[in-house]
Amino acid sequence: MVLRLLKYGLRSDYPVTGDIPVTPTLKPAYDVVIIGAGGHGLACAHYLSKYHGIHDVAVLDKGWLAGGNTARNTTTIRSNYITPQGIAFYKEGVTLYEAMSEELDFNVMFSQRGQLTFAHSEATLRSFHLRAETGRHMGIGIEVVDQKGVEALCPHLNMDYGGALEVLGGLWHPDGGTARHDAVAWGYAAQAARRGVEIHQRTEVTAIEVAGGRVQAVVTNRGRIAAGQVMIACGGMNYDMALKAGVELPIRCYPLQAMVTQPVKPWLHTLVSSVSLHTYLVQSSRGEMVIGGGSDPYQLYSTRSTLDMKEHLAEGAVHLFPFLKNLRLLRQWAGITDMTPDYSPIMGESPVDGLWLDCGWGTWGFKATPVAGKRMAECIATGRVPEILQPFALERFERFALLNEMGATAASH
Numbered sequence: 001m002v003l004r005l006l007k008y009g010l011r012s013d014y015p016v017t018g019d020i021p022v023t024p025t026l027k028p029a030y031d032v033v034i035i036g037a038g039g040h041g042l043a044c045a046h047y048l049s050k051y052h053g054i055h056d057v058a059v060l061d062k063g064w065l066a067g068g069n070t071a072r073n074t075t076t077i078r079s080n081y082i083t084p085q086g087i088a089f090y091k092e093g094v095t096l097y098e099a100m101s102e103e104l105d106f107n108v109m110f111s112q113r114g115q116l117t118f119a120h121s122e123a124t125l126r127s128f129h130l131r132a133e134t135g136r137h138m139g140i141g142i143e144v145v146d147q148k149g150v151e152a153l154c155p156h157l158n159m160d161y162g163g164a165l166e167v168l169g170g171l172w173h174p175d176g177g178t179a180r181h182d183a184v185a186w187g188y189a190a191q192a193a194r195r196g197v198e199i200h201q202r203t204e205v206t207a208i209e210v211a212g213g214r215v216q217a218v219v220t221n222r223g224r225i226a227a228g229q230v231m232i233a234c235g236g237m238n239y240d241m242a243l244k245a246g247v248e249l250p251i252r253c254y255p256l257q258a259m260v261t262q263p264v265k266p267w268l269h270t271l272v273s274s275v276s277l278h279t280y281l282v283q284s285s286r287g288e289m290v291i292g293g294g295s296d297p298y299q300l301y302s303t304r305s306t307l308d309m310k311e312h313l314a315e316g317a318v319h320l321f322p323f324l325k326n327l328r329l330l331r332q333w334a335g336i337t338d339m340t341p342d343y344s345p346i347m348g349e350s351p352v353d354g355l356w357l358d359c360g361w362g363t364w365g366f367k368a369t370p371v372a373g374k375r376m377a378e379c380i381a382t383g384r385v386p387e388i389l390q391p392f393a394l395e396r397f398e399r400f401a402l403l404n405e406m407g408a409t410a411a412s413h
């Protein structure tokens, strides 16, 4: 990328390389079929083709490229989780984001401006100390800051001194940031397609054929496709998709909403989040205020947004930054999130041979796009689950070896 900048920086004939080649006709068989052309499916295809020499890959999507949660999320990237296993995994994710524009030769606009989570109670502060200790032990950037520290990092914040929601301190994570979500998906797609991976949009998987305990094929609205190996990366539809192969995942689906305001000049230079208010904010590169919070309180397969949630998010945002009351909302939207009981993903083997799971990404999977893609590609190419993924196995629920990340996930994603 640096060389290209030098070579083409002042010229008008920069060759367009971001295009995705036209999709060829669907073949009757592939070595690998990936269900879901979201960030995860596309990243896996990229790593399979670039690092493992596996090119006979089809990525199938019932809709369009990155039309699921990949382009609906609020782009928080961070590694300040609670469990050592979670931190190790997401830390690798952040490292891969740092090099992603280079890796994909595509500017994903990774902006590492840090994340600040507010504590409004002594109990929250105590939990921050625990997270900071664990995080430091695992080698990530993380520290607890006092009120002065919060004010220095976020001078526009309403500290609410003496009020019901006084900010007592914060958890500062300088490694946190954002990236442009559709650029991530398109970057992976373009790289994979250039190496022979076929991306078939409007191709819905309606059944998965299993015989003798092994996956045989997927059935689509465009016909049957035999497959040596199949990976499920269907976002909010992961539970339903796994069930097609007879695998019941411990997943329940809830809508998650977010909204953006009209753009304003840059003023919020970090990602901020309040656990007690269930509200987080980030200013996009266009200047919009992106505002999100917790999931809807009921299970539903719907991407409709609600007035209730709009009011709740607006209330939280205006409490933290009262001057935001002057901004107009531009858009509000929702995605269907596949939530696990411990707020950690399910990755690796399934009970069906040759069927791989990249599921349970709930409200937190965008940040994991590169590391999940890279490590799932390793699973498919070698037939072995790398150590870093082993704690996320489906069978952890049988062993009661849960990885509880609820406290680090609920309001920050």
Ligand SMILES: Cc1cc2nc3c(=O)[nH]c(=O)nc-3n(C[C@H](O)[C@H](O)[C@H](O)COP(=O)(O)OP(=O)(O)OC[C@H]3O[C@@H](n4cnc5c(N)ncnc54)[C@H](O)[C@@H]3O)c2cc1C
Pocket: 035, 036, 037, 038, 039, 040, 041, 060, 061, 062, 063, 064, 065, 066, 067, 068, 069, 070, 071, 072, 073, 074, 075, 076, 077, 203, 204, 205, 206, 233, 234, 235, 236, 237, 241, 256, 257, 258, 292, 333, 334, 335, 336, 337, 361, 362, 363, 364, 365, 366, 367, 368, 412, 413
């Ligand atoms: C409002 C919101 C905010 C979020 N904020 C964050 C955040 O700040 N940080 C973060 O890390 N995460 C966040 N997330 C979560 C994150 O978006 C997801 O975990 C992540 O995008 C999952 O990526 P994926 O590729 O697995 O799934 P998706 O991007 O959902 O892709 C799955 C694909 O599977 C396809 N599919 C489904 N069924 C079929 C079928 N039968 N046949 C073929 N294809 C099928 C879909 O069309 C879709 O394109 C947020 C989510 C939402 C909804």
